Amino acid sequence: MLQAVPSIFGVIVISFVLTRALPGDPAVYFAGAMADKESIEQVRQALGLDRSWVEQFFIYVGNLAQGDWGQSLKTGQPVTEELLKRLPASLELTFIGLGLAVLAAVPLGILAATNPGSWVDHICRLLVTAGVSLPTFFTGLFLIYIFYYLLGWSPSPLGRLNILYLSPSHVTGFYIIDSLIAGDLEIFLGALAQLILPTITLGLFALAPIARMTRGAMLGALSSDYVRTARANGLSKSMILLTYAFRNASLPVLTTLGMVFSFLLGANVLVEKVFSWPGIGSFAIEALIASDYAAVQGFVLSMALLFITVNLTIDVILAITDPRVGLEE
Amino acid sequence: MSENLVTVVSFSLFLFIVFLGLFGEFLAPYDPLATAASNTLRPPSWTHPFGTDNLGRDVLSRVIVATRLDLSIALSAVALSFVIGSALGSVAGFWGGWWDRIIGRFSDTIMAFPLFVLAMGIVAALGNTVENIVYATAIINLPFYIRVSRAETSVRREAGYVAAARLCGISEIRILATQVFPNTLPPMMVQISLNMGWAILNAAGLSFIGLGVRAPDAEWGIMVAEGATYIVSGEWWLALFPGAALMIAVFCFNLLGDGLRDLVDPQRRT
Amino acid sequence: MKRRNFLKSMGVATGASILPFLKYIPVEAAGKKDTLVVVAANGINSLDLHRKGTNRPSYQVTVNIYDRLVRFGVKKLEDGSLAYDSTKIEPEVAESWTVSRDGKTLTFKINPKAKFWDGTPVTAKDIKWSFDRAVSLGGFPAVQMKAGSMTKPDQFIAVDDKTFQIKLPKPSKLTLPDLAVPIPFIINSKVAKSKATAKDPWATEYLHKNPAGSGAFKIVRWDPGQQFVYERNEDWALGPKPGVKRVIVREVPSASTRRALTERGDADLYMDIPAKDSKEIVTKTGGKVKVSGAPIDNCLHVLALNLKYKPFDNIKVRQAIAYAIPYGDILKAAAYGRGKPMFGGRDMKPTSVEWPQPFPYDTNLEKAKVLLDQAGMPGGFETTLSYNLGLAAWQEPTALLIQESLKKIGIKVKLDKIPGASWRTAALVKKRLPMHLENFGGWLNYPDYYFFWAYKYGHLFNSSNYKNPEIEKLVNDTLHMEVIDKKYEENVKRMIGIAFEDVPRIPIYQPYLDAAMRAPVNGYASWFHRQLDVRSITKAGV
Secondary structure, three states, X not given: OOOHHHHXXXXXXXXXXXXXXXXXXXXXXXXXOOOOHHHHHHHHHHHOOOOOHHHHHHXXXXXXXXXXXXXXXXXXXXXXXXXXXHHXXXXXHHHHHHHHHHHHHHHHHHHHHHOOOOHHHHHHHHHHHHHHHOOHXXXXXXXXXXHHHHOOOOOOOOOOOOOOOOOOOOOOOOHHHHHHHOOOHHHHHHHHXXXXXXXXXXXXXXXHHHHHHHHHHHHHHHOOHHHHXXXXXXXXXHHHHHHHHHHHHHHHHHHHHHHHHHHHHHHHHHHHHHXXXXXXXXXXXXXXXXXXXXXXXXXXXXXXXXHHHHHHHHHHHHHHHOOOOOXXX | OOHHHHXXXXXXXXXXXXXXXXXXXXXXXXXXXXXXXXXXOOOOOOOOOOXXXXXXXXXXXXXXXXXXXXXHHHXXXXXXXXXXXXXXXXXXXXXXXHHHHHHHHHHHHHHHOOXXXXXXXXXXXXXXXHHHHHHHHHHHHHHHHHHHHHHHHHHHOOOHHHHHHHHOOOOHHHHHHHHHHHHHHHHHHHHHHHHHHHHHHHHHHHHHOOOOOOOOOOOHHHHHHHHHHHXXXXXXXXXXXXXXXXXXXHHHHHHHHHHHHHHHOOOOOO | OHHHHHHHOOOOXXXXXXXXXXXXXXXXXXXXXXXXXXXXXXXOOOOOOOOOOOOHHHHHHHHHHOOOOEEEEEEEOOOOOEEEEEEEEEEOOEEEEEEOOOOOEEEEEEOOOOEOOOXXXXXXXXXXXXXXXXXXXXXXXXXXXXXOOXXXXXXXXXXXXXXXXEEOOOOOOOHXXXXXXXXXXXXXXXXXXXXXXXXXXXXXXXXXXXXXOOOOEEEEEEEOOOEEEEEEOOOOOOOOOOOOOEEEEEEOOOHHHHHHHHHOOOOOEEEOOOHHXXXXXXXXXXXOEEEEEEEOOOEOEEEEEOOOOOOOOOHHHHHHHHHHOOHHHHHHHOOOOOEEEOOOOOOOOOOOOOOOOOOOOOOOHHHHHHHHHHOOOOXXXXXXXXXXXXXXXXXXXXXXXXXXXXXXXOOEEEEEEEOHHHHHHHHHHOOOOXXXXXXXXXXXXXXXXXXXXXXXXOOOOOOOOOOOHHHHHHHHHHOOOOOOOHHHXXXXXXXXXXXXXXXXXXXXXXXXXXXXXXXXXXXXXXXXXXXXXXXXXXXXXX
């Protein structure tokens, strides 16, 4: 955990410098359409942008220490409030996308590993490589065109819930969980329907690393001594595959999942834009284009924290499931 | 379908893409920049196999000519991160200690960023020119090269031939450059090939949100982004063809990378 | 998907098979007939227009939930579309008003029917507090108030509860129309004051999220970055009762998604639809969707040439470029015909005060070359043409066509696309772009008002750094002058004549503001503020 501190500090510094280097002048941008020089200066003072960078930085860090992440100029809300409200949307998308990818990629990987070098193996490989070669925004747009516009099978690509529904009362922020807690099946289905296309778009992208790692780990496990012993003892093929081989292969797969998760969270940015998803990614794009300093910094910082948390969690899980892995390695 | 077939196909595809990149401007049937206000948004036909865009430019010609730009962005970005990444990585791996710690922290910090957003930020801050897209892409790729190169160097640090070279009184820097570094190259090549595809996707993604290459230059990502607004009105060819070109190029680099990985490390093929 | 269609056909016929689901239909979906679903590109960022940093889309909130002293009337255009009428000013909170003989005092009688949402009557004190706030908080509101000669709180006098006065330093034709723009909206000062603090005397933090007004609609929900919902104020009595009860404004960043939603009937109204879509959507849907729009008053899409940079200081070079613009192609490929041509005028001397009116230029490369020769630059030169990323839809094709055409007379143009945040700094504040595309539109529909902003030296939209002593004097003389003044016509004609001759800004076309809506939606009018006024909208049964 302590190891992460320098990284986080680095992230804070870099994101601060990066936002100040943006060519846009927030004071001009937010002073409004007809603002003259004088009113632009007033806005600049109000935003504290008339101070030196060093001063601004210390004010920023000081505020951070007090839990104040600043206020987004674009939406006019505190950044933390914005992020907390939007984070569940992004996480819901990422988790389900990742879930779909695991459901598809792990069997593919196992299938490939049990028949290495066969045509099944090659098809699997081509399939997952094709998935990772698709630009997410391109996949998303064409899925919308085909399934919403032409066929009308999918609901309008408009965020998390059809306009006609009210969001379920907030418990976890995950609509599909909250709607179930509220016992509202219609909203649950509605939220699920909205999730299908974006999660497929995202999931396609995650197939390759998971399938590759599964295949590799399974190959290793299948050629190991204990599997050979199990085979010699006459255990059934499926029993060997799932109980012995896969259990042991799941550790590296889990590690990969952590990496893929962080990666997907970043790849979300484009998917969210295409599907008008009210997550933190679309928030970040807008903020960047508007030179909304506090929002960009808040986004980057929260992603870094999330990234570190995920890795830590994975480490803990590994330590619990596999005694060979020590916590402090 | 054999292993080789896939590699052969992807390699010939690779040659074809490079060929288009080198000679695209001679192969394009039309001037990719010439507009024709009377001939806009025509669907694919014999005269314009990929149709024309909103300014009457020939989409086929633009897709062909864009190959060079996309390849050069990816190539220079990857070359840049390879040179810097392997230098930093081998220093960290070879000498360890403080070098290792500082370089390790540096690469951790980059990794802690949502990478695409970091690239967006860099391009937004420096301005959207081709060079800045290259720098941004190179920076976000850097940690991967540092990691691979550090890992490969540190295993070889104490290898027999290194110890032998030390005994002969060869300086540390020369050992690193002549004995250790060349041996780290094969795994780095795999990284390069896999990265090429990613670099192309990254540049295209930047273009998609409006931070890419400048008009009127043809580039696949920007063509998809611009074409995207025409899909709903039925002019699908604007986005489909550059999108397909983009996909095929990335697909080809990924397959090649896979193939290379098998060659370099047959046991660890994953 | 069955559920979708079912929801769409709700209220008409419901099959037995879906009856079990009925209990899950949320309250909001009921009575879709009086709910209007609007899609827009950008969301709002504040409910308070006086606040610093309030963005353009937020103006519509002010229009719909607050009242002003007066408002503009609405007229019917030739094609049946409705548009605001800049020449007609109607009562809103003020039931009547008088102007003193010297033109320096405006006295308003407040309508007793004007009531805030909490039921208390609108008083002159509220108006004074609101106007004081508009001139005191600085930023854009102060600038806009200044256009109407209102700069200091002591100009506003609450004579008694029902009488409000504005004192002017000199009479001006701009004051009354300036009271009808979104800025001077009337706040419930009792509520606001109770939330004010020493640090925040104007209650900006409170009003940012909690409006306190008297308007025809209230905001019942706001999810920043996603949507906000208006609900009709049933007690509003300052105009005809609005036709819809609830309005959901959904933020959809992608233009093609907005179009798809409208085409498929998931959205009732699509505000500010791009020209290409507005041209196609009617035929594509077989008339299920219609488009209503009007040319935006006092607004021009122009190519601006910056006189601070050589060789644009040379009038011959500017005229040469004006002759080299491919006007027709731009109108076709960038505006898809949704623009009023601003080229091909007959005479270098304007014959009317109509504004905007076509400039006496046309695409004529021969003439352009001759002028370049005369300017001593027969070989042409190199320059950069900048445009705004946020307006790429029309500016990019326009820039590309200009680039290609200028190449033919030897001018090599590099294109530079600038992101929205830096655009204003570069183009308008620092004024450092040699050649760029610009689209200023004045809220108050007078030619001299346009010249005030776009031709006077140092003024914000004069991104050309154009400086002409005669223009300075003409604008100063004319700006506050009544239209019926004898000198008015002469002065305005002279201004336009100078603009024709000097062309620091080369107009290309006057854009349209279009909205697409489903056939049952009626009453849409286009406004100078380019926002949706939902008060006039009605929706027939689905």
